[in-house]
Amino acid sequence: MIPAAFDYARPTTVDEALAAIVEGGEDAKVLAGGQSLIPVMRLRLAAPSLVVDLSKVAELRGVRDDGDAIVVGAMTTHSDVLADPLIAQHAPLVAEATATVADRQVRHRGTFGGALAHADPAGDLPAVALALDAEFVVAGPGGRRTVPAREFFVDYLTTALGEQDLLVEVRLPKLAGQWGMHYEKFHRVAQAWAIVGVAAAVRRENGHIAEARIGLTNMGPTPLRATAAEQALAGAAADAGAIAEAAGHAAEGTQPSDDLNAQADYREHLARVLTRRAVTAAAGI
Numbered sequence: 001m002i003p004a005a006f007d008y009a010r011p012t013t014v015d016e017a018l019a020a021i022v023e024g025g026e027d028a029k030v031l032a033g034g035q036s037l038i039p040v041m042r043l044r045l046a047a048p049s050l051v052v053d054l055s056k057v058a059e060l061r062g063v064r065d066d067g068d069a070i071v072v073g074a075m076t077t078h079s080d081v082l083a084d085p086l087i088a089q090h091a092p093l094v095a096e097a098t099a100t101v102a103d104r105q106v107r108h109r110g111t112f113g114g115a116l117a118h119a120d121p122a123g124d125l126p127a128v129a130l131a132l133d134a135e136f137v138v139a140g141p142g143g144r145r146t147v148p149a150r151e152f153f154v155d156y157l158t159t160a161l162g163e164q165d166l167l168v169e170v171r172l173p174k175l176a177g178q179w180g181m182h183y184e185k186f187h188r189v190a191q192a193w194a195i196v197g198v199a200a201a202v203r204r205e206n207g208h209i210a211e212a213r214i215g216l217t218n219m220g221p222t223p224l225r226a227t228a229a230e231q232a233l234a235g236a237a238a239d240a241g242a243i244a245e246a247a248g249h250a251a252e253g254t255q256p257s258d259d260l261n262a263q264a265d266y267r268e269h270l271a272r273v274l275t276r277r278a279v280t281a282a283a284g285i
Contacts, residue, residue, distance in 0.1 A: 003041040007050045014059060014139055017052055017166055022141060024050030026163050031055075032075060032114030035106055060113070060168065063087060069135075069171040074113025079104070081112050091172045093132060093181035093199055097124040100185050100194075113167045116152075119159045119222070122193040124185065126153055126223040127215030131199040135171040140164055146171070156221035177203045177210070182281035184274040185217070188261060194218050195262050196270040198226075198250070200278035202233075209233045209242075209283060219254040219271055228252040229275055238283045247276035 009020040021028050029048035031037055040046040054060060060075035063084045070090050072081065078098050081087055087095050101107055101115070101124055115125045116136070129136075129149045136147045140162060147160050154160055161167060185197040197217030203210045212233040214226040232246035256267035 001042050001044060003038075004044060004047040006041075006048050008053065009050060010053045010056055012056045012058070014057060014166065014168060017054060017057055018139060018141065018164070020050070020052045021166065022164050024048075024052065028052060028163075030117075030166065032117070033077065033106075033110040035102075035110045035114070036118050036120075066171070069173050072112050072170045072172065074111065074117075074167045074169055076112045078107035078110050078112065078115075082107070090174050091132065091181075093128055093183055093201060094125070094172065096181070097128045097183040097185075097197075097199060100124055100183065100197075113170065116170065117159060117161060117167045119153055119157050120193070121156060121221055121223065122195075122218040124183070124194060124197055124217060127197060127217040128183065128199040129170065129215075130223045130225055131201050131213045131215030132172055132175075133213070134173070136160075136167060137169045137171065139166045139168045144168065150225075153222040175201065175203070178205070179203050180282040180284050182278045184278035184281070186270050186274060196256075196267050196274055198271065198274040198278040200275070200282040202279055202282040204238055204283060207238055209236050209238050209279075212246075212279060214250065214275060214279070216250070216254065216271060216275075219251070219256045219267060221255065224254055226250045226252075226254075226271070226275060229279075233279065238285060240280065240285060243279050243283065243285070244276050247272050247279060250275035 011017040027049035031053045060073045134149045136152045181201045185194045194217045199215040201213040212230045216224045228249035236242040251268035251271040256264040
């Protein structure tokens with residue numbers, strides 16, 4: 001189908017983009033990679049009066065070292081994230097999950113910030129951001145503010161971004177100590193959305209797991225932390241038995257849905273199995 005008629009703005013700075021969003025009002029939509037917006041516009045499930053294209057805003061692209069964090073511009077493409085040495089060194093979990101996003105064509109167009117702002121519970125990156133305690137830098141008419149990942153994802157396809165806000169960059173804290181990371185994903189076919197995914201970051205000390213962070217994909221309307229499993233792993237021996245026992249708690253406190261891909265109880269089973277696999281790999285066992 002053909003989208004409904006709309007006005008088009010192509011700003012070159014964040015300030016120009018914010019001005020266009022304010023002028024467009026509640027019917028304005030931001031275009032990043034377009035992988036989510038364009039299909040729904042073609043189906044006329046969305047009919048914005050104004051589309052604000054961010055492709056020419058250079059300050060929203062790139063990865064940089066900012067001392068205690070790696071900063072990823074919201075318009076940085078998935079393919080650029082995958083190729084970046086800072087990501088590989090300090091946030092390999094991001095690279096591993098990004099490599100499972102759709103196919104190469106999508107990864108060359110889709111953007112890091114766009115995937116997070118879209119907040120699809122089956123998306124791979126929101127759970128990773130949650131596991132890494134990422135921070136989201138948001139610009140709006142009142143200036144800039146920083147939103148922690150645990151507060152950014154509010155509900156299904158809903159974030160802390162207001163109608164006149166713009167996600168500028170994402171800060172990924174550098175983790176101190178001996179950390180291992182792994183992303184485990186179960187999907188029906190290659191390049192598909194996750195039926196369940198698990199992002200695990202594990203810090204080891206003296207043969208034990210000192211700390212574990214586990215983000216769950218598609219186990220509720222938002223990404224979730226598997227807090228019961230994290231607590232069970234803290235101080236546990238870094239061996240297969242202890243990890244399997246802790247992973248048995250992975251689905252506690254979740255709200256998986258029933259749909260055509262899987263029933264809720266099957267998703268709970270997958271969460272336990274994938275958590276065991278992800279933590280085992282992250283712990284280097």
